[in-house]
Amino acid sequence: MYSFKNDYSEGAHLQILNALIETNMVQEEGYGEDQYSLQAAELLKKKMNNAHVAIHFLTGGTQTNMTAISSFLRPHEAAVAAVSGHINVHETGAIETTGHKVLTADCGKDGKLTIAAIQAVLDAHPDEHMVKPKLVYISDTTEIGAVYTKSELEQLSAFCKSHHLYLYLDGARLGSALASSANDLELSDLPNLVDAFYIGGTKNGALLGEALVICNDALKEDFRFLMKQKGAMLAKGRLTGLQFLVLFRDNLFFDLASHANVMAEKISEAVQAAGYDFLTPPVSNQIFPILPNTVLSELHQQFNFFDWEKVDEHRTAVRLVTSWATKEEAVDAFIESLKKKVTE
Incomplete structure (x- = not known):
């Protein structure tokens, strides 16, 4: 049957498996300091035309969302997500286990967040007697398969900046979004529009792995400490780095x-x-x-x-x-x- x-029932693309086999006995540094991870990070920076972003490789989407969001927020701050958002529906309260509330905003059938929906959440949390909305979570594609246009993302970005909110994009299916006929965004647009996002490998040919891209300088400091503390730093980091090197080297x-x-x-x-x-x-x-x-x-x-x-x-x-x-x-x-x- x-x-x-x-889109993760199969293992990995043959090019990735071959690369893992060919490099298997090469001794490398651990924890993402290997040559493959360093090369992959530099390659991604070139693909984005941005040398200033920080790139970290993690193993899965929930782990990436939990590590990133909990690291970006202070104890009293919360994330805002669509009712259908992955962190609200399909991550077993991972964000909440770190002490941060997920505030849900109304969205249409397509799962996209709008400025009006975010504003309604801000209006409902006006003072220190409630958690403070600080991070807006979106995904591209959304949980309902929709994609954000460049104009929509630009408007969300401008709103978040004007309200001192972080804009975080879950890219578990970013490949599908960017390859969609309805899409007009380029990978190189994202560092200018969001504070952080990740490029999903698990659902696009990798055995496992996501590439977290931190664009906002204020969120970069000590992130490796926070990764390690949350169990998100893989000793054999070469496994994730190498896969992204293969995925982006020849447009795979x-x-x-x-x-x-x-x-x-x-x-x-x-x-x-x-x-x-x-x-x-x-x-x-x-x-x-x-x-x-x-x-x-x-x-x-x-x-x-x-x-x-x-x-x-x-x-x-x-x-x-x-x-x-x-x-x-x-x-x-x-x-x-x-x-x-x-x-x-």
Whole structure:
């Protein structure tokens, strides 16, 4: 049974596995001081046209969010996130375990935060009798597969700066966002618009690993101390650094993200041709078609995917996720099954 449940079911791209094997017996410094991590950091700086950012390699998204956000905030400060935000819904209270509250803001079906939604949270926390909103958390893509435009991010950035808020971007699926046909952002735009963000490797061809990019000088000091304290400093840091070196050396990162998006687009076109709608417009490797329950019962017998949201008594929005490794024949099989059910 083929799975469209997520984009991390497979191991890693062969180029990464080969690089890990080829360098396996090379002795290196530990804790991210190895040649591969240092080279990867310099390569990423060149890709961003910014020599001043600080880059740290961590192993997973939740670990990165928890380490970064808790390090950036003072004890009385809180993070603001969309109701559907990953730190609010899917990280088991990781941020809260560090003593920082996650304040939720209303968002639309697409999961994007707006200035009005953030302002409402600020208005509800006016004084020292409450936690102080200090960091705005967004993700690109969002949990609902939407992407932020450059204009939207510029507006959020300007608002956060004017209100002395940090803007932090979760990039678990940043590859898919940047490769989306709906996107007009460049990787090099991000250091100018956010205080920190991370580039997700785990969901885009790496065995594991995320590259945290700290752009705001005020947040850089002693970060390695804080990583170590929170168990986020890998002794064999070479494992993460080498993977990002391979991903960005020859554009592999964007090639893999583009493949995931193309596979999702192919399914989206078939869903639309069958006359079905979507919970949100399909623009990334996460798509949310609304299908009749009778159709779903048949598809679930052949494919794994999540039922996302009940739309009405007869229809359900599902989440289909394609990946860097999704096989086109599996996509074709899904489409054929969908067409067959429609014509019955």
